Amino acid sequence: MKKFINDPTHFVSEMMEGLILANPDTLRWKKDSNIIYRADAPRHDKVSVIQGSGSGHEPAHIMAVGKGMLDAAVPGNVFAAPPMDYIVECFKLMNTPKGILHLVNNYQGDRMGWDMAREMAEAEGIRTELVVIDDDVSVENSTYTVGRRGVAGNFFVIKAVGAAAEQGEDLDELVRIGKKVNGVVRSMGMALTGCTPPAKGEPIFTLADDEIEMGVGIHGEPGRRRDKIKPADQLVEEMFEAVAGDLPFSKGDRIGLMINGLGGTPISELYLLYRKAALLCRDRDLTVVQNYVGEYCTALEMAGYSITLIRLDDELETLMKAPAEIPIRTF
Amino acid sequence: MKKFINDPTHFVSEMMEGLILANPDTLRWKKDSNIIYRADAPRHDKVSVIQGSGSGHEPAHIMAVGKGMLDAAVPGNVFAAPPMDYIVECFKLMNTPKGILHLVNNYQGDRMGWDMAREMAEAEGIRTELVVIDDDVSVENSTYTVGRRGVAGNFFVIKAVGAAAEQGEDLDELVRIGKKVNGVVRSMGMALTGCTPPAKGEPIFTLADDEIEMGVGIHGEPGRRRDKIKPADQLVEEMFEAVAGDLPFSKGDRIGLMINGLGGTPISELYLLYRKAALLCRDRDLTVVQNYVGEYCTALEMAGYSITLIRLDDELETLMKAPAEIPIRTF
Numbered sequence: 001m002k003k004f005i006n007d008p009t010h011f012v013s014e015m016m017e018g019l020i021l022a023n024p025d026t027l028r029w030k031k032d033s034n035i036i037y038r039a040d041a042p043r044h045d046k047v048s049v050i051q052g053s054g055s056g057h058e059p060a061h062i063m064a065v066g067k068g069m070l071d072a073a074v075p076g077n078v079f080a081a082p083p084m085d086y087i088v089e090c091f092k093l094m095n096t097p098k099g100i101l102h103l104v105n106n107y108q109g110d111r112m113g114w115d116m117a118r119e120m121a122e123a124e125g126i127r128t129e130l131v132v133i134d135d136d137v138s139v140e141n142s143t144y145t146v147g148r149r150g151v152a153g154n155f156f157v158i159k160a161v162g163a164a165a166e167q168g169e170d171l172d173e174l175v176r177i178g179k180k181v182n183g184v185v186r187s188m189g190m191a192l193t194g195c196t197p198p199a200k201g202e203p204i205f206t207l208a209d210d211e212i213e214m215g216v217g218i219h220g221e222p223g224r225r226r227d228k229i230k231p232a233d234q235l236v237e238e239m240f241e242a243v244a245g246d247l248p249f250s251k252g253d254r255i256g257l258m259i260n261g262l263g264g265t266p267i268s269e270l271y272l273l274y275r276k277a278a279l280l281c282r283d284r285d286l287t288v289v290q291n292y293v294g295e296y297c298t299a300l301e302m303a304g305y306s307i308t309l310i311r312l313d314d315e316l317e318t319l320m321k322a323p324a325e326i327p328i329r330t331f
Numbered sequence: 332m333k334k335f336i337n338d339p340t341h342f343v344s345e346m347m348e349g350l351i352l353a354n355p356d357t358l359r360w361k362k363d364s365n366i367i368y369r370a371d372a373p374r375h376d377k378v379s380v381i382q383g384s385g386s387g388h389e390p391a392h393i394m395a396v397g398k399g400m401l402d403a404a405v406p407g408n409v410f411a412a413p414p415m416d417y418i419v420e421c422f423k424l425m426n427t428p429k430g431i432l433h434l435v436n437n438y439q440g441d442r443m444g445w446d447m448a449r450e451m452a453e454a455e456g457i458r459t460e461l462v463v464i465d466d467d468v469s470v471e472n473s474t475y476t477v478g479r480r481g482v483a484g485n486f487f488v489i490k491a492v493g494a495a496a497e498q499g500e501d502l503d504e505l506v507r508i509g510k511k512v513n514g515v516v517r518s519m520g521m522a523l524t525g526c527t528p529p530a531k532g533e534p535i536f537t538l539a540d541d542e543i544e545m546g547v548g549i550h551g552e553p554g555r556r557r558d559k560i561k562p563a564d565q566l567v568e569e570m571f572e573a574v575a576g577d578l579p580f581s582k583g584d585r586i587g588l589m590i591n592g593l594g595g596t597p598i599s600e601l602y603l604l605y606r607k608a609a610l611l612c613r614d615r616d617l618t619v620v621q622n623y624v625g626e627y628c629t630a631l632e633m634a635g636y637s638i639t640l641i642r643l644d645d646e647l648e649t650l651m652k653a654p655a656e657i658p659i660r661t662f
Contacts, residue, residue, distance in 0.1 A: 002523045002524070002540065002541075002560060002634070003523075003563075003600060004523075004563040004566070004596065004600040004601075004603055004604050004636065005562070005563055005600070005603065006562045006563050006564050006603075007562075011599075011603065014603045014606050015599045015600075015602045015603045015606070016602075017606045018601075018602035018603055018604070018605040018606030018609070018624070019602050021605065021606055021609040021610070022602070022605055022609070022622045022624055055599070056599065058597065058598050058599040058602075059598060063598070192333045192334075192335075193333070209333065210333075229333060231336070231337045231338075232334075232335040232336055232337050233337050235335070263597040264595045264597070264632060264634070265335065265632065266389065266594040266595070266626075266629055266631055266632045267389050267390060267394070267626065267629075267659070268342075268346045268386070268387065268389040268629075268631070269334060269335040269336070269346075269632075270335075270349075271346045271347075271349030271350050271353070271389075272335055272336065272337075272342065272345045272346045272349055273335050273349070274349040274352065274353055275345050275346070275348045275349030275352055278349070278352040278353070279352070290660075291353045291660065292660055293349070293353055293659070293660065294659060294660070295597075295598065298597055298598075300597055300599070301595060301596065301597045301600075301634065303333070303595070303632065305335065328598070328624070328625060329621075329622065329623055329624070329625070
């Protein structure tokens with residue numbers, strides 16, 4: 001295993017400490033329960049928006065904590081749901097009179113943690129609601145999932161409900177918006193390589209030198225098939241068809257288009273992939289009003305990418321363009 | 332070679348096309364001479380700031396074209412200096428009454444291209460000046476370099492002269508600022524893996540499963556030595572000593588601290604590295620007033636990182652904090 005780590009069991013906490021040291025004014029860290037939260041949270045004039053999920057997908061979700069985004073993130077270990085008591089602790093810490101919206105990607109562990117934590121929170125008079133994200137069109141059920149998996153589409157849910165929460169919308173309205181976004185966002189990913197969780201010490205899967213995993217999950221779950229590598233444009237074409245054909249997206253739609261790197265793919269290649277996706281949108285008369293090229297939801301150092309499309313209307317376009325702050329400096 | 336590419340000879344142009352498709356309002360592309368430039372450039376009330384260098388280091392430099400940053404970038408092929416006639420073309424395109432500042436990292440090919448291009452530009456009455464960046468403390472001379480190499484410190488030069496140019500400073504003043512920044516910025520990098528230029532089709536160097544290249548260059552040039560991999564904190568310690576000890580940085584200094592990924596290293600590991608670097612700054616009583624964690628100057632998909640320190644005074648801190656825009660959307 002060739003990584004920048006010290007003791008593998010400290011991987012998550014040392015990453016979190018780095019994030020806190022880099023953002024001393026805006027972020028806080030409750031170390032004993034893995035919670036990163038906004039320095040100004042909880043704010044009693046708004047719903048707190050939080051996410052619980054495994055680590056290893058950074059910037060999701062600890063680096064999406066900020067104004068107009070998440071109020072707090074409570075990650076588990078790498079590729080592991082956060083323990084139920086951490087989620088309860090996060091509920092207590094972020095409790096406001098307007099309640100808490102909890103976002104989870106559709107994995108059984110994350111959902112189970114939420115179910116148990118909600119019960120305990122309700123016993124303490126904390127009101128919480130849930131929005132589940134399941135945007136991955138690759139496969140129906142999967143290794144850790146009943147139904148579809150939640151992947152990079154999560155970003156759009158965070159952005160929309162984060163913006164609406166900032167504007168003072170109430171919990172029911174945020175649930176409506178979150179579900180609406182999840183209803184119009186679709187993704188698919190593929191891998192050129194596996195990745196190695198630090199505590200495991202070996203790759204979760206391996207691919208031959210000319211092999212890809214089409215439809216891979218962000219924890220290395222199998223996709224639709226193994227295949228030989230092909231020219232980038234052909235890969236984009238297949239994935240674009242799968243994603244755009246699922247909703248389906250139709251001629252004249254206004255969309256957001258995301259090319260998301262899975263951790264080990266350089267931004268040069270991501271723009272090369274974006275080129276083909278943007279040209280396909282043009283061919284299909286889909287108007288890209290917002291685009292995203294970079295890393296949003298990764299699988300450690302996996303080389304690969306995913307494509308996400310979201311259909312926008314006036315309400316969602318406004319929310320996507322609302323001001324937001326994240327803890328990652330670009331310049 | 333496992334990459335998202337089509338025809339390897341189209342790698343750079345397809346990446347550039349992707350960048351243009353993602354930024355139709357703010358960027359322009361002169362395809363026949365590989366020039367990406369601001370849609371509002373040249374502006375006759377300011378010096379044009381441009382950079383010529385090889386591709387494969389993205390976001391440097393085509394993704395650093397924007398307000399308060401570069402007016403134009405004219406890259407060559409992967410790891411190859413831009414042809415002299417492309418640079419001349421860029422001078423002509425970006426010419427303003429206030430002149431042109433050209434930035435190059437210290438590689439012989441880039442400097443030679445500049446020398447020849449300047450002569451031709453001067454014959455046409457175009458005034459240009461040069462700032463050379465050579466921030467890499469790893470080795471003295473190197474494969475393509477007499478003197479030290481220029482690496483991620485380049486970002487700070489772009490940021491400072493870009494901000495000053497936006498404020499209307501003249502060419503001589505920008506040269507002074509650029510040289511001042513280069514005088515107080517120091518970097519060092521290391522690799523866990525090599526990387527594969529698309530047209531070459533095989534790695535430029537390989538490392539064993541437990542091996543690192545300490546002091547690697549951004550084109551895979553040899554560093555100080557090959558070594559066994561060590562815990563991240565030990566690697567940071569050695570590199571921090573080399574960088575901080577070079578200027579040297581002293582107790583009480585205000586600094587900017589950058590942890591730069593080389594392309595294949597996930598942001599989780601970069602924050603883990605940042606943690607140790609920030610703690611070392613604290614130990615040495617260096618006050619980090621600006622921090623940068625992410626990818627600024629890469630070597631294709633190389634796994635590795637570099638550390639950069641810059642000593643700030645009031646002038647440079649103000650320039651670092653000036654508004655700027657780059658074409659990479661984060662959210």
